[in-house]
Amino acid sequence: MQHIRIGTRNSALALWQANHIGHLLEMAGFSYELMAISTKGDQVLDRSLSKIGSKGVFTEELETMLREGEIDIAQHSAKDLPSHLPEDLELIAYTEREAAHDVVLSLDPSLRLDTDKKLKIGTSSTRRRAFLKHFYPQHEAVEMRGNLQTRLEKLKQGTCDAMLLAYAGVHRMDMSAYITQHLEIAQFVPAVGQGSVAIQCAVTLDPSLKEQIRAACNHIETEKCLLAERSLLYQLEGGCSVPVYGHAILKEDSLQLTGGVLSLNGQQKIEFTQIGTHPEILGKHLAGDLVNSGARKILQAIRAELNP
Numbered sequence: 001m002q003h004i005r006i007g008t009r010n011s012a013l014a015l016w017q018a019n020h021i022g023h024l025l026e027m028a029g030f031s032y033e034l035m036a037i038s039t040k041g042d043q044v045l046d047r048s049l050s051k052i053g054s055k056g057v058f059t060e061e062l063e064t065m066l067r068e069g070e071i072d073i074a075q076h077s078a079k080d081l082p083s084h085l086p087e088d089l090e091l092i093a094y095t096e097r098e099a100a101h102d103v104v105l106s107l108d109p110s111l112r113l114d115t116d117k118k119l120k121i122g123t124s125s126t127r128r129r130a131f132l133k134h135f136y137p138q139h140e141a142v143e144m145r146g147n148l149q150t151r152l153e154k155l156k157q158g159t160c161d162a163m164l165l166a167y168a169g170v171h172r173m174d175m176s177a178y179i180t181q182h183l184e185i186a187q188f189v190p191a192v193g194q195g196s197v198a199i200q201c202a203v204t205l206d207p208s209l210k211e212q213i214r215a216a217c218n219h220i221e222t223e224k225c226l227l228a229e230r231s232l233l234y235q236l237e238g239g240c241s242v243p244v245y246g247h248a249i250l251k252e253d254s255l256q257l258t259g260g261v262l263s264l265n266g267q268q269k270i271e272f273t274q275i276g277t278h279p280e281i282l283g284k285h286l287a288g289d290l291v292n293s294g295a296r297k298i299l300q301a302i303r304a305e306l307n308p
């Protein structure tokens, strides 16, 4: 029986995801173990992600372990993967995506964003912050970093009235009881990759092993959607710290990709939807639409604001 060493961050969410990959591998006849590490993104909690600077603060250390052969594969939330990845590593599988939308969590079950009351909303994502300012400018966004358990504690301590999170993580961590509102995908369009788990390995990993891991874990429909979303991100050079977003769905054989760029203050929003069949080309076309409508200018302003 083949044994697979899975590298992962050591947050509860990451460990859940790594075990999920492990179970998929077990069903295909593998055994597995987890090698869990704490990354820079997990350790530096006093600054927002966009200010830590380098892209991939959650992924760098695991990439080194892949190169040095300390692990066979690494699992990442697909959302946390930078658009440009090192060429000696590759993504070989994307797990079936669960519901990709964002949710509102609060201790007050009746809390909704569409209220005149001015709420304090915790979020660490520039995309959610910008959407919030765009659609609900009456509220105040407050910085909220740390793993999901830490954030729930902060909510309970009264740091904010509510917080915005990805449904996928909330569901995996059994925190759904605190959801007071499910946000529409068409309104708060999700981040690229949200809801799926990606498997990364060294290009030098044994080809037949790669194929078996892929057969056990990859969900082909999800993969098509993520390739389109990641192609868009690649063209716009977005990382998890910039509010470039994209979400694709598969309808029969055609892909429908919605993507956009938001200014940090939420005042400018450029968003398009395109239909296509080839994921990479679709992402490229949509990026072209966005650029032709002024996306680069918004992105330059955001970068200047984040890294003065």
Ligand SMILES: NCc1[nH]cc(CCC(=O)O)c1CC(=O)O
Pocket (backbone or CB within 6 Å): 077, 078, 079, 080, 164, 165, 166, 167, 168, 169, 170, 193, 194, 195, 196, 197
């Ligand atoms: N950046 C943190 C992160 N990375 C993946 C998820 C949720 C799970 C997923 O999207 O697959 C989260 C938490 C959040 O954004 O609420």
